[in-house]
Amino acid sequence: PSAVAEAEARARDAVLTKPPGALGRLEELAVWYAGWRDDPRPRIELPQVLVFAGNHGVAARGVSAFPAEVTGQMVANFRAGGAAINQLAEMAGARLDVHALSLDRPTADFTQGPAMSEAEMVEAFRTGWSAVRPESDLLVAGEMGIGNTTSAAAIASALLGGDDWAGAGTGVDAAGLARKRETIAAGLAANPARSGLEVLAALGGRELAAMAGAIAAARMHRIPVVLDGFICSAAALTLWAERRDALDHAVAGHLSAEGAHGRMLEAMGKRPLLDLGLRLGEGSGAALALQILRGAVECHSGMATFAEAGVSDG
Amino acid sequence: PSAVAEAEARARDAVLTKPPGALGRLEELAVWYAGWRDDPRPRIELPQVLVFAGNHGVAARGVSAFPAEVTGQMVANFRAGGAAINQLAEMAGARLDVHALSLDRPTADFTQGPAMSEAEMVEAFRTGWSAVRPESDLLVAGEMGIGNTTSAAAIASALLGGDDWAGAGTGVDAAGLARKRETIAAGLAANPARSGLEVLAALGGRELAAMAGAIAAARMHRIPVVLDGFICSAAALTLWAERRDALDHAVAGHLSAEGAHGRMLEAMGKRPLLDLGLRLGEGSGAALALQILRGAVECHSGMATFAEAGVSDG
Numbered sequence: 337p338s339a340v341a342e343a344e345a346r347a348r349d350a351v352l353t354k355p356p357g358a359l360g361r362l363e364e365l366a367v368w369y370a371g372w373r374d375d376p377r378p379r380i381e382l383p384q385v386l387v388f389a390g391n392h393g394v395a396a397r398g399v400s401a402f403p404a405e406v407t408g409q410m411v412a413n414f415r416a417g418g419a420a421i422n423q424l425a426e427m428a429g430a431r432l433d434v435h436a437l438s439l440d441r442p443t444a445d446f447t448q449g450p451a452m453s454e455a456e457m458v459e460a461f462r463t464g465w466s467a468v469r470p471e472s473d474l475l476v477a478g479e480m481g482i483g484n485t486t487s488a489a490a491i492a493s494a495l496l497g498g499d500d501w502a503g504a505g506t507g508v509d510a511a512g513l514a515r516k517r518e519t520i521a522a523g524l525a526a527n528p529a530r531s532g533l534e535v536l537a538a539l540g541g542r543e544l545a546a547m548a549g550a551i552a553a554a555r556m557h558r559i560p561v562v563l564d565g566f567i568c569s570a571a572a573l574t575l576w577a578e579r580r581d582a583l584d585h586a587v588a589g590h591l592s593a594e595g596a597h598g599r600m601l602e603a604m605g606k607r608p609l610l611d612l613g614l615r616l617g618e619g620s621g622a623a624l625a626l627q628i629l630r631g632a633v634e635c636h637s638g639m640a641t642f643a644e645a646g647v648s649d650g
Numbered sequence: 651p652s653a654v655a656e657a658e659a660r661a662r663d664a665v666l667t668k669p670p671g672a673l674g675r676l677e678e679l680a681v682w683y684a685g686w687r688d689d690p691r692p693r694i695e696l697p698q699v700l701v702f703a704g705n706h707g708v709a710a711r712g713v714s715a716f717p718a719e720v721t722g723q724m725v726a727n728f729r730a731g732g733a734a735i736n737q738l739a740e741m742a743g744a745r746l747d748v749h750a751l752s753l754d755r756p757t758a759d760f761t762q763g764p765a766m767s768e769a770e771m772v773e774a775f776r777t778g779w780s781a782v783r784p785e786s787d788l789l790v791a792g793e794m795g796i797g798n799t800t801s802a803a804a805i806a807s808a809l810l811g812g813d814d815w816a817g818a819g820t821g822v823d824a825a826g827l828a829r830k831r832e833t834i835a836a837g838l839a840a841n842p843a844r845s846g847l848e849v850l851a852a853l854g855g856r857e858l859a860a861m862a863g864a865i866a867a868a869r870m871h872r873i874p875v876v877l878d879g880f881i882c883s884a885a886a887l888t889l890w891a892e893r894r895d896a897l898d899h900a901v902a903g904h905l906s907a908e909g910a911h912g913r914m915l916e917a918m919g920k921r922p923l924l925d926l927g928l929r930l931g932e933g934s935g936a937a938l939a940l941q942i943l944r945g946a947v948e949c950h951s952g953m954a955t956f957a958e959a960g961v962s963d964g
Contacts, residue, residue, distance in 0.1 A: 357929075358821075358929050359734060402962065406962050423953060427945060639734055647723040648720050
């Protein structure tokens with residue numbers, strides 16, 4: 337980010353017509369956004385929402401409340417405009433691009449070895465990387481993939497330790513949750529991979545690799561990112577495991593109801609903007625949080641200063 | 651609210667293309683909004699933001715970090731489009747109406763007796779009542795008034811008990827905070843009023859009475875309300891003290907950084923939508939929270955059902 341733009345934005349914030357600090361987190365968000373955009377008075381005009389879909393070998397192990405064909409059915413729903421993310425992206429005036437990643441070729445069952453070869457992982461990562469439009473000024477990366485909370489929990493376990501990362505996902509019952517825990521344990525045993533990207537290939541899925549690629553590309557283009565829930569955060573975690581500053585251009589959009597999400601964000605030093613009990617994925621929580629970030633930027637860039645407005649500054 | 655519209659909205663929510671409950675609080679918000687609008691598939695198309703400004707006799711006691719003339723200066727800023735609420739209302743596509751209430755005639759110093767006569771209170775209440783456009787489909791009531799956190803804290807103390815309702819307001823120092831506490835204690839001693847509207851007249855201000863009037867009018871018109879921070883909530887509290895169901899059409903927009911706000915919301919049984927450390931007033935937190943409510947309604951009314959989208963429902 338640009339230290340100059342940040343400093344200029346901070347100086348501007350100090351003379352806007354409000355008591356110092358009265359806009360709370362909105363003030364720090366605006367300064368952060370200004371730094372990444374290298375613009376002390378920015379706007380959010382071209383936000384982009386990417387939704388990646390992938391199928392998972394482990395879905396066959398009964399780890400989800402929904403059958404695997406729902407991934408493809410939901411892609412059709414995204415394309416027809418019927419999903420939650422369609423409504424939220426439209427409300428935000430965001431471009432929405434949907435990428436279905438080889439849905440007829442699920443990843444391998446990671447209890448038996450890596451979910452993806454290195455080549456498969458890189459292919460999906462590149463799809464995500466290329467999906468980011470360089471002219472975008474904000475990115476939300478979302479996903480759809482039956483079985484992918486199992487994959488995300490396995491990634492968290494591999495990179496952060498502990499064996500209590502599994503949650504209810506889309507609403508699995510107690511027996512399903514037990515199968516999920518066994519699947520994750522078996523996946524960790526079968527995949528001794530340890531670097532972030534090795535773990536992404538071994539325990540991830542194509543949509544997670546694509547999200548990681550998109551988040552990395554956004555950094556190169558200086559496009560701030562709003563992270564979504566548990567699965568998006570797990571994808572981001574693989575980048576963070578490689579480099580601790582890899583997510584400096586990202587803010588956590590919301591705290592998911594998927595139980596372990598809070599701990600994952602905490603590990604990465606991210607404080608969520610919203611806490612509304614969402615657990616849908618698709619980028620939905622991030623698209624909603626985009627409005628908070630936009631509110632911050634609009635106040636920062638649109639408000640009058642004390643001098644301009646002729647208001648006494650205390 | 652309409653029980654029929656609520657039931658129809660709940661039935662619709664159950665068949666939308668998402669796992670049950672996956673939109674968390676957005677789902678209950680949409681059902682609540684549908685009930686008040688008597689429409690199982692509503693939209694938010696005509697939101698209205700009202701900002702009321704008033705001056706306070708107690709401002710002369712040094713309870714604020716800003717001089718009293720800032721109230722009028724900020725009204726000019728609202729009219730010129732330079733304040734935070736202007737940016738947030740515009741972003742929400744909301745109509746913004748600003749009402750300056752006899753700024754050249756501050757309320758009486760309530761340490762010496764009632765801030766307003768009954769007639770003065772009723773006049774301000776009526777201004778708020780009449781400011782609500784019947785065709786609005788959402789209302790935010792905000793305020794500006796140097797000294798009004800002192801008034802709001804005194805109201806809370808009178809209606810909820812306890813003497814620890816004073817906070818930093820716009821950023822008063824320790825000596826100012828001590829003066830604020832003394833002023834509130836003196837106000838309570840000088841005004842034995844006990845009903846909600848008696849307290850509103852005795853310890854409130856014109857902008858608080860106007861907000862109470864607007865919130866009451868919104869209920870009559872079945873217009874859902876998003877409450878703002880500490881001062882707006884204190885105005886609402888005077889209605890709640892009269893009738894426990896007086897705020898059923900209102901949701902708490904955010905938790906203010908003004909320390910005692912959380913306890914006030916808790917007393918009224920309201921859980922805030924946002925917690926971003928705002929403490930500006932003007933309706934700013936509520937205008938931002940409006941986007942969350944709109945997101946809820948957009949998802950609810952815009953999403954496809956499982957049957958429409960051909961998605962397996964688990």
